[in-house]
Amino acid sequence: MFPHIDYLEWITGRPEAATHDLGSSDLRRAVPEPDGIVPPELEALPSPPDDLDLETIIADAYDVGTENVLVTAGATHANFVAMAAAIDDANADEETDEADDEHRDPRVMVEKPGYEPLVATPDGLGATVDRFRRPEEDGYELDPGRIEAAMDEETCCVVVTNRHNPSGRGASRETLAEASRITADNDATLLVDEVYAPFCANGEASVFGGPTAADLPNTVVTNSMTKFLGFGPVRVGWLVADAEFVSRARSVMFHVPAISAPGMALTRRALYAESDLADGSRERIEANRELLASFVAERDDLSGDVPSGCTYGFFAHESADGDEVSAAAWEEDILVVPGRFFDDSDRFRLSLGLDTATVKEGLDAFEDVLDTVSAKS
Incomplete structure (x- = not known):
């Protein structure tokens, strides 16, 4: 499959x-000794208060509620869960549409050039994968008009990276908002992988370091501990979306591995001292x-x-x-x-x-x- x-x-x-x-x-940091658990750069950092959980730390950073946050086993896991939730939602809509007798295949549209796993995952989940271009001659810019031109009525999810992987080109909040509007008008989900969004100069920093699409209509963003913070072995990430989407994504999570308690604890400490x-x-x-x-x-x-x-x-x-x-x-x-x-x-x-x-x-x-x-x- x-x-x-x-x-x-x-x-x-x-x-x-x-x-x-x-x-x-990834901006890799020193790892623990072979039998250790805590990365050296976390050992000296203050621990968050006992009553401050990881979901609250993430939610506060994005200025959303905890019902808008789902913690995952890394960004790859978050992207998988998000795509599965979007495809499942499209399939559910098809089953309840008694007026449409024709079979409709969910379609996922992914930027090109793009990161191979973001193409392979929706394919593995049973969706038809379409592509829209971010051409080199345009500096790999994210052009919402290209998304609009490539949209199909069966498109249930549009997948982009910001910063773009592999070119490193960044998109502004305004560009992401226009992509969100176009996607929402088609009743689809915009998935923005933001693991490279924090890669920016000091004066450009915002949520975890860069412009975010969080809290835009019909939009889910993903991020993790791996790239900017450099704690890849911790294997913790998250997605941020509206509460209804998070609920669907949480249902998908029951079918895939959970996150370890030590990983959650290390992430709490790292994000509490993120600055x-x-x-x-x-x-x-x-x-x-x-x-x-x-x-x-x-x-x-x-x-x-x-x-x-x-x-x-x-x-x-x-x-x-x-x-x-x-x-x-x-x-x-x-x-x-x-x-x-x-x-x-x-x-x-x-x-x-x-x-x-x-x-x-x-x-x-x-x-x-x-x-x-x-x-x-």
């Missing part, structure tokens, strides 16, 4: 095996973004943009496709992600998530790889 997700199968184990990791986008942790994350974002932008600008054989406040981007080599660049890098133990996992085999994604000194060493090594690739052309 569920298709293979080639990217996840390809990436598994590679960050750990690579000498230089230029593929991981303290964010300072370090944002310092790394600004340093690594400058490093990546300089690296790309100094190479005549590379093209592509590094958006402001972002540590990753989608690039093309003048004479080699994404697989060739990635394979040449991997021969030197450098992890670079080929663009075929994001619908564009000509490109590759560079992600500077690790500490600045470490990724600088990686870029120095990758420069030698690119010199070799260019010399062969």
